[in-house]
Amino acid sequence: MKTVVIATNNAHKVAEITTALDFEGWEFKTLREAGLVSDPEEDAGTFEGNARIKALAARAAAEEALGHPVAALADDSGLEVDALGGAPGVYSSRYAGADGDDAANNAKLLRELAGVADADRAARFVCTLVFVDEDGSEAVARGTIEGRIGHEERGSEGFGYDPLFLPDAFDDGRTLAEVSQDDKNAISHRGNALRQLRELLG
Known part of the structure; x- marks a missing residue:
């Protein structure tokens, strides 16, 4: 059995990941399920950099606790708005400040885009996944x-x-908040990244 520690305790992410990467003989565990605490500072300037920080930290914590190497998977994601020069980007979850929440972040985004025409409100969600295997090799999607x-x-x-x-x-x-989770997964940034990662690992 191959154990893969997912560097999150988010149930939605875990469900999507385990469904997409349903390789035979693979067992997925969240940090909590593995009895691990891993909360590294995400201070990279890119989604890939932050995902790598989380994956390596989770892998190190798991190896220390279990006494042998395991694989780890982490993601970092966020929103890029062209009219804001790519913001909020890697600061998406804390756009309105460290104590901000979804409502505060959305309110700030609307304020920043006040008066911006529809044609200039282009944006994208980005998700980068970093998988680190037992031997330290990486796959990035x-x-x-x-x-x-x-x-x-x-x-x-x-x-x-x-x-x-x-x-x-x-x-x-x-x-995206007006569709079912299945419809969202079919087109989502994380779904697209997971489909790419499956090809890389398959």
């Missing part, structure tokens, strides 16, 4: 989803910036 930022929050199915994000893949004006 990147997925995106293109769209634009709406003028108001709509929908209750998503989280983060989902209620403001209008994917180009939808031609009916729905936000």
Whole structure:
């Protein structure tokens, strides 16, 4: 059995990852399930850099606890808005400050884009996955989803910036928070990154 520690305790991420990487003989464990605590400072300037920091920290914590090398997987993701020079980018989760939450982040984004026309509200979600195997070898995958930022929050199915994000893949004006999780996974940045990673690891 191959153990892969996922550097998160987010149930939504875990479900999506384990479904996409359903290789025979692979066992996935969250940090909590593995009895690990790993909370490194994510101070890289890129999504890939932050994902690598988390993956290596989780792998090191697991190896210390278990006494043998294991594989680890981490992701870093966020929103890039062209009119804001790519912001919030790697600061997406703390755009409104360290104590900010989804509501505060979305409110700040709407303020920053006040008066910006629809044609100039292009944006994308980005997800980078870093997989570090038992032998230290790496596989890196990147997925995106293109769209634009709406003028108001709509929908209750998503989280983060989902209620403001209008994917180009939808031609009916729905936000990511107005679709089912399955529909979101089919086009999402994390889903795209996971499909790429599966090809790399397969």
